[in-house]
Amino acid sequence: MKCPSCGFEETKVIDSRPMENKIRRRRGCTECGHRFTTFETAETPLLMVLKKDGSVEPFERNKVIRGVFTAIKKRPVNAHQVENIADEIENSCANKMVSQISTVEIGDIILEHLKKIDDVAYIRFASVYKDFADIDEFVNAISELDGSRKFCTNSCCEKNKI
Numbered sequence: 001m002k003c004p005s006c007g008f009e010e011t012k013v014i015d016s017r018p019m020e021n022k023i024r025r026r027r028g029c030t031e032c033g034h035r036f037t038t039f040e041t042a043e044t045p046l047l048m049v050l051k052k053d054g055s056v057e058p059f060e061r062n063k064v065i066r067g068v069f070t071a072i073k074k075r076p077v078n079a080h081q082v083e084n085i086a087d088e089i090e091n092s093c094a095n096k097m098v099s100q101i102s103t104v105e106i107g108d109i110i111l112e113h114l115k116k117i118d119d120v121a122y123i124r125f126a127s128v129y130k131d132f133a134d135i136d137e138f139v140n141a142i143s144e145l146d147g148s149r150k151f152c153t154n155s156c157c158e159k160n161k162i
Contacts, residue, residue, distance in 0.1 A: 001027060001038060003029035003031065003032060003034055003036070004034070004036055005029060005032055005034035005036075006029060006031055006032040006034065008029055008030070008031035008032065010029075010030045010031065011027045011028060011029050011030060012027065012028055012030055013025050013026070013027055014026045014027060014028050014035065019039070021041060021042075022039045022040060022041040023039070023040040023041075024037060024038075024039055025037065025038045025039070025040060045094075045099050046058060046059075046099065047059035047090065047093050047098075047099060047100070047101065048099060048100045048101075049100070049101060049102070049103060049106065050100055050101070050102040050103070051102075051103050052103055052104075056100070059089075059090070059101070061086045061090070064085065064086045064089060064106065064110065065082055065083070065086055067110070067125070067128075068082045068085055068086075068110060068114070068121075068125070069082060070124070070125075070128075071114065071121045071122075071124040071125035071128075072114075072118065072121045072124075075118050075120055075121050076118065077117055077118050077121055081113075081117055084113070085109070085110055085113045085114075088109060088113065089101070089106055089109050089110075092109065107129045110125060110129070111125060111126055111129065115145065119145050122141075122145065123138065123141055123142060123145075126141050127141070
Protein backbone atom coordinates (compact mmCIF):
# COMPACT_ATOMS: atom_id res chain seq x y z
CA MET A 1 0.00 0.00 0.00
CA LYS A 2 1.49 3.32 -1.06
CA CYS A 3 1.54 6.23 1.35
CA PRO A 4 -0.81 8.94 0.01
CA SER A 5 1.53 11.60 1.42
CA CYS A 6 4.98 10.62 0.18
CA GLY A 7 4.30 7.67 -2.15
CA PHE A 8 6.57 5.29 -0.21
CA GLU A 9 5.48 1.68 -0.72
CA GLU A 10 6.00 0.32 2.80
CA THR A 11 3.28 0.95 5.37
CA LYS A 12 2.34 -0.90 8.50
CA VAL A 13 -1.10 -1.68 9.90
CA ILE A 14 -1.61 0.06 13.23
CA ASP A 15 -5.20 -0.97 13.90
CA SER A 16 -7.73 -3.22 12.14
CA ARG A 17 -11.48 -3.33 12.82
CA PRO A 18 -14.45 -4.96 11.09
CA MET A 19 -17.10 -2.51 9.87
CA GLU A 20 -20.33 -3.63 8.20
CA ASN A 21 -19.18 -5.61 5.14
CA LYS A 22 -15.62 -4.35 5.16
CA ILE A 23 -12.50 -4.09 7.30
CA ARG A 24 -11.20 -0.70 8.38
CA ARG A 25 -7.43 -0.52 8.66
CA ARG A 26 -5.47 2.35 10.19
CA ARG A 27 -2.04 2.47 8.56
CA GLY A 28 1.19 4.35 9.10
CA CYS A 29 3.95 5.11 6.58
CA THR A 30 7.33 3.74 7.69
CA GLU A 31 9.12 6.54 5.79
CA CYS A 32 7.32 9.80 6.69
CA GLY A 33 5.09 8.64 9.58
CA HIS A 34 1.85 9.82 7.89
CA ARG A 35 -1.23 7.96 9.13
CA PHE A 36 -4.21 7.11 6.93
CA THR A 37 -7.22 4.81 6.79
CA THR A 38 -8.01 2.13 4.21
CA PHE A 39 -11.06 -0.08 3.78
CA GLU A 40 -10.85 -3.67 2.61
CA THR A 41 -13.82 -5.38 0.95
CA ALA A 42 -14.21 -8.69 -0.80
CA GLU A 43 -14.50 -8.41 -4.55
CA THR A 44 -17.72 -9.94 -5.76
CA PRO A 45 -18.52 -10.56 -9.41
CA LEU A 46 -21.44 -8.70 -10.97
CA LEU A 47 -24.55 -10.80 -10.43
CA MET A 48 -26.93 -10.85 -13.38
CA VAL A 49 -30.64 -11.73 -13.27
CA LEU A 50 -32.27 -13.81 -16.00
CA LYS A 51 -35.84 -12.57 -16.34
CA LYS A 52 -38.85 -14.61 -17.49
CA ASP A 53 -38.87 -12.86 -20.89
CA GLY A 54 -35.26 -13.96 -21.51
CA SER A 55 -33.66 -10.58 -20.90
CA VAL A 56 -30.75 -10.18 -18.51
CA GLU A 57 -30.14 -7.26 -16.15
CA PRO A 58 -27.86 -6.57 -13.16
CA PHE A 59 -29.08 -7.79 -9.77
CA GLU A 60 -30.59 -4.95 -7.77
CA ARG A 61 -30.67 -5.65 -4.06
CA ASN A 62 -33.14 -2.79 -3.52
CA LYS A 63 -35.73 -4.47 -5.78
CA VAL A 64 -35.66 -7.56 -3.56
CA ILE A 65 -35.93 -5.44 -0.42
CA ARG A 66 -38.81 -3.38 -1.85
CA GLY A 67 -40.72 -6.52 -2.85
CA VAL A 68 -40.29 -8.13 0.55
CA PHE A 69 -41.20 -4.89 2.36
CA THR A 70 -44.46 -4.82 0.40
CA ALA A 71 -45.24 -8.35 1.61
CA ILE A 72 -44.39 -7.63 5.26
CA LYS A 73 -46.28 -4.36 5.51
CA LYS A 74 -47.91 -4.11 8.96
CA ARG A 75 -46.47 -7.51 9.95
CA PRO A 76 -44.10 -8.26 12.87
CA VAL A 77 -41.05 -8.59 10.62
CA ASN A 78 -38.07 -6.28 11.06
CA ALA A 79 -35.75 -4.68 8.52
CA HIS A 80 -32.85 -6.86 9.67
CA GLN A 81 -34.75 -9.99 8.61
CA VAL A 82 -35.41 -8.44 5.19
CA GLU A 83 -31.72 -7.55 4.80
CA ASN A 84 -30.86 -11.16 5.64
CA ILE A 85 -33.03 -12.40 2.77
CA ALA A 86 -31.21 -10.13 0.30
CA ASP A 87 -27.86 -11.20 1.81
CA GLU A 88 -28.82 -14.86 1.41
CA ILE A 89 -29.50 -14.40 -2.31
CA GLU A 90 -26.15 -12.68 -2.88
CA ASN A 91 -24.20 -15.05 -0.64
CA SER A 92 -25.70 -18.20 -2.14
CA CYS A 93 -24.67 -17.03 -5.63
CA ALA A 94 -21.19 -16.06 -4.45
CA ASN A 95 -20.69 -19.38 -2.63
CA LYS A 96 -21.77 -21.33 -5.72
CA MET A 97 -19.57 -19.09 -7.90
CA VAL A 98 -22.64 -18.26 -9.98
CA SER A 99 -22.78 -15.00 -11.90
CA GLN A 100 -26.36 -15.39 -13.12
CA ILE A 101 -29.59 -16.24 -11.28
CA SER A 102 -33.15 -16.44 -12.57
CA THR A 103 -36.06 -14.49 -11.15
CA VAL A 104 -37.66 -17.86 -10.37
CA GLU A 105 -34.71 -18.84 -8.16
CA ILE A 106 -34.80 -15.43 -6.44
CA GLY A 107 -38.53 -15.77 -5.78
CA ASP A 108 -38.10 -19.29 -4.40
CA ILE A 109 -35.36 -18.15 -1.99
CA ILE A 110 -37.57 -15.29 -0.80
CA LEU A 111 -40.55 -17.61 -0.30
CA GLU A 112 -38.40 -20.11 1.59
CA HIS A 113 -37.32 -17.39 4.05
CA LEU A 114 -40.77 -15.79 4.38
CA LYS A 115 -42.26 -19.21 5.15
CA LYS A 116 -40.00 -19.38 8.21
CA ILE A 117 -40.59 -15.75 9.25
CA ASP A 118 -44.27 -14.95 8.75
CA ASP A 119 -47.15 -16.92 7.17
CA VAL A 120 -49.13 -13.85 6.08
CA ALA A 121 -46.09 -12.26 4.41
CA TYR A 122 -45.46 -15.59 2.67
CA ILE A 123 -48.99 -15.70 1.25
CA ARG A 124 -48.83 -12.04 0.20
CA PHE A 125 -45.55 -12.52 -1.64
CA ALA A 126 -46.61 -15.86 -3.14
CA SER A 127 -49.86 -14.38 -4.47
CA VAL A 128 -47.94 -11.81 -6.53
CA TYR A 129 -44.90 -13.94 -7.35
CA LYS A 130 -46.92 -16.97 -8.44
CA ASP A 131 -49.64 -14.78 -9.98
CA PHE A 132 -52.60 -16.40 -8.24
CA ALA A 133 -55.65 -16.39 -10.52
CA ASP A 134 -58.34 -17.63 -8.13
CA ILE A 135 -59.16 -18.47 -4.52
CA ASP A 136 -58.18 -22.14 -4.98
CA GLU A 137 -54.57 -21.13 -5.50
CA PHE A 138 -54.67 -19.19 -2.21
CA VAL A 139 -56.13 -22.21 -0.42
CA ASN A 140 -53.44 -24.48 -1.88
CA ALA A 141 -50.67 -22.10 -0.82
CA ILE A 142 -52.09 -21.85 2.69
CA SER A 143 -52.37 -25.63 2.98
CA GLU A 144 -48.72 -25.95 1.82
CA LEU A 145 -47.62 -23.77 4.75
CA ASP A 146 -48.48 -26.43 7.26
CA GLY A 147 -50.07 -29.66 6.10
CA SER A 148 -50.98 -30.57 9.69
CA ARG A 149 -53.27 -27.57 10.11
CA LYS A 150 -56.90 -28.12 9.37
CA PHE A 151 -58.86 -25.27 7.90
CA CYS A 152 -62.50 -25.13 8.79
CA THR A 153 -65.15 -22.46 8.43
CA ASN A 154 -67.26 -23.75 11.33
CA SER A 155 -67.66 -21.57 14.38
CA CYS A 156 -66.12 -24.26 16.57
CA CYS A 157 -62.74 -23.67 14.93
CA GLU A 158 -62.82 -19.97 15.73
CA LYS A 159 -63.51 -20.70 19.38
CA ASN A 160 -60.76 -23.31 19.62
CA LYS A 161 -58.32 -21.35 17.42
CA ILE A 162 -57.82 -24.34 15.11
